[in-house]
Amino acid sequence: MYLLIPGRHHLLTDFQFKYLNRLIKCKLEDEPDVYGTPLPTADITGIIFAVTSANHLGTKRNPVPFYLRAMIIQEFSHSLDVPAFVYGIDDAGMIPDFADYTLKTIRHSSEGIHQLTPDNTIVICSTGVKEMYLRHGFRVLPAEWDPVTAQFTQPMPWDVVKLVAQTEAWRKNKTILDLMHPACFKIWSLYQVGEKVQHILKDPIIGADGDLTATRDxxxxxxxxxxxxxxxxxxxxxxxxxxxxxxxxxxxxxxxxxxxxxxxxxxxxxxxxxxxxxxxxxxxxxxxxxxxxxxxxxxxxxxxxxxxxxxxxxxxxxxxxxxxxxxxxxxxxxxxxxxxxxxxxxxxxxxxxxxxxxIGPENKAETILLWLNDTDGENDLPAPASTDTHELAQYLGKLSTRALFTRFAADFRHHEGFQLPHTWVEIAGTTYCQLSMQNACEFLFKKDYHDNWLSEMHEMFCFWSYSDWKAALEAAGLRLDNLSHTYRNEWIVKNRLEGKVQLLRLNENNTPEVIDFPVSHTLLLIRK
The missing domain is CATH 3.40.50.150 (Vaccinia Virus protein VP39)
Structure with a gap:
């Protein structure tokens, strides 16, 4: 009989070793499954560790690379009386039957040696994943989970990972030393896994799966x-x-x-x-x-x-x-x-x-007028109910420039709590939007990113001007080479701005006068 343990296996605990050792030595005798029913006595011929998310590393959900997880398992298993087999299971996203995918991957990776079925395999799982294996007819052992009280009786391995992440001197922490298996502690210490886990899990910018944004196509x-x-x-x-x-x-x-x-x-x-x-x-x-x-x-x-x-x-x-x-x-x-x-x-x-x-313009704080074309597209087109990237892109592409600005004003950094300050004014029969040069430029140079709109709405383009950059670099001990420069993307001006928008400022007679589109990009050559 095989024991199959699916999981990410970033860390192995002392409890897990003692639990497995007992199952092997006692041949499953009277071990209750997740329903409290004792299992029949059976010889254990091997333990199979299915390491999920094996193709992920360096993320908050999966900070430890697969090769180190495999090394931990092998070191951990040396003192067990049966062989241990390690199979990497790549992430497959949200699929309805991950258990079936795992079993097929093991069969393929082992070249048919390990064809796991309810007749030759007992699953060990204390999380909700066990339900998938139960549906396939497998008997499941609960490990840390007590089915009677519906509570965990022991800390889960991920609980110990999080404890390490929160403990600077983790190698000398008595609770960690009591919970982590010595073989795991050896690998974590030798390869400085604890320090890497601390660094990754404390990262304030990166999401759980190692991305800046979850909305990018x-x-x-x-x-x-x-x-x-x-x-x-x-x-x-x-x-x-x-x-x-x-x-x-x-x-x-x-x-x-x-x-x-x-x-x-x-x-x-x-x-x-x-x-x-x-x-x-x-x-x-x-x-x-x-x-x-x-x-x-x-x-x-x-x-x-x-x-x-x-x-x-x-x-x-x-x-x-x-x-x-x-x-x-x-x-x-x-x-x-x-x-x-x-x-x-x-x-x-x-x-x-x-x-x-x-880059932003030098006069980014100036209040200006923005004329927006309202005849180059739809003005009252209902927004799609779905947030599907492609549907949203098609919708945005049908809007007039003024309607697109209205959508932009609602979406731009909305999730960050930002509300774009602007007012509508009418001068000599023409309607303008009054706002800062910085926010006007955010719209000008972002308005055509329809394919990745939801992602782009998080991003600021114009927060620093060239002089802001120069000051920040010099404060860090760096200097700007004289070949550094700002420039305007003339293709964008010709193909995306002319005829669609105008920037204006009031002259001394309080009459709007058109002003040039500002710089949009920079090449900074920064020397030490």
């Missing part, structure tokens, strides 16, 4: 990144200094891929840092596919806000693109300042940080 996002990769590289390539080159927020690795094909950089080492699990997985797949001309390409899933991601003083070049505004948007200005300080520490003297991003 990654298929659309990756295509957009690839489409503009050549433009980004042409703009930044002249300033790359050979040596150790890091790309923070590397997305799908497109910038690194182009840099690897640059003859000047063929002897360089490239380090891609990506916090999003989805994008990190794509980077690894591209590396496995052989898409990078340089073999010295290394990817890591890390958060560059809360810690250094490169060794201090080691980097000749750091590149970031369309990243710093996300740090301020999903975190805070303080997080962006921390990010800047971390880059100062990582650069070697004379190194350069190339930062390409959106």
């Amino acid at each position: 990654y298929q659309v996002y990756v295509k957009q990144m690839d489409d503009i990769a050549a433009l980004k590289y042409r703009e930044t390539a002249p300033y790359i200094q050979p040596g150790n080159i890091g790309d923070i927020g590397c997305a799908a690795g497109s910038w690194i891929k182009m840099a690897c094909s640059d003859d000047r950089l063929h002897e360089c080492d490239f380090y891609g840092i990506e916090v999003s699990r989805h994008l990190y997985d794509i980077c690894l797949q591209r590396k496995h596919n052989g898409e990078f001309a340089n073999p010295s390409v290394f990817f890591s899933q890390k958060n560059a806000v809360t810690s250094l991601v490169f060794e201090p003083g080691s980097m000749q070049t750091i590149h970031t693109s369309s990243l710093t505004h996300e740090i301020a948007s999903y975190g805070s200005i303080d997080d962006l300042v921390a990010f800047i300080r971390n880059r100062y520490q990582e650069l070697m003297p004379g190194g350069v940080w190339i930062n390409r991003d959106v």
Whole structure:
């Protein structure tokens, strides 16, 4: 008889070892299942650990990589009298029968050696997952769960993980030492797993599954990144200094891929840092596919806000693109300042940080008038009841520019508690929206992101001007190269702004006068 234990298995407890050891030694004799019915006596031939979310690591739900979880299980199992088998079960999202998926994965991974059925397997599970196995006819042992009192009699492994995350000196904490199995403690100590778990679980920016936002359509996002990769590289390539080159927020690795094909950089080492699990997985797949001309390409899933991601003083070049505004948007200005300080520490003297991003105008606090076209689309189109990304994009694409602004004013940073200040005024028979230049620019340069509207509504583009950036960098000990500059995307002006919107200010006669669209982007060459 096999014992099947499905779970994420980031940590194993002393209780789990004693429980398994008792089951093996006593051959299941009189062990009650989840219904309180004693099991018949049977020899245990092996224990099968199904490690779920095996393809996830570095996230709040799954901070420990699969290879370390497997090492913990093997170390843990050495003193048991039966062999232990470890099978990784990749995340499959929300599927109705994860138990069936797990069993099929084990059968496939074992090449048919372990075909688990209710006749040859007892499941050990104390969580709601047990219901899926019960529906398949398996007998289930409750472990930490007491079916009589409907309560846990022992701390769950994840409870101990959370305790470690909250305990600075976790190696000397008596409760942790009592609960964690010594074999698990050995691996956690040797590989500094506790410190990594503390870092990940305390991260204020990243969500449970390792993403900044849960509303981004990654298929659309990756295509957009690839489409503009050549433009980004042409703009930044002249300033790359050979040596150790890091790309923070590397997305799908497109910038690194182009840099690897640059003859000047063929002897360089490239380090891609990506916090999003989805994008990190794509980077690894591209590396496995052989898409990078340089073999010295290394990817890591890390958060560059809360810690250094490169060794201090080691980097000749750091590149970031369309990243710093996300740090301020999903975190805070303080997080962006921390990010800047971390880059100062990582650069070697004379190194350069190339930062390409959106930017706000110098007069962002000025109150201006915004004319919005109300004849280029629908004005009274009912909003879709669904929040499906594609349905919402189709709806937004049918709106007039004025109706689109009304939707923007309601959605922009709504979840962050922001209400966009604006009023409608009529001057000489024409209606204008009166608001700050900063908020007007947020609309101008964001209004056409229909495919990822819900995600973009979290993001601020115009919180800092060039002079704001200069002051923040100098406060961290960095300086702006004279080649740094701001610019306006003329394609956006010609194709998305002209005829749809106008910016105006009142002259001395209190008459609206059209003013130029301001800068929208910047290339900052930041030196240490």
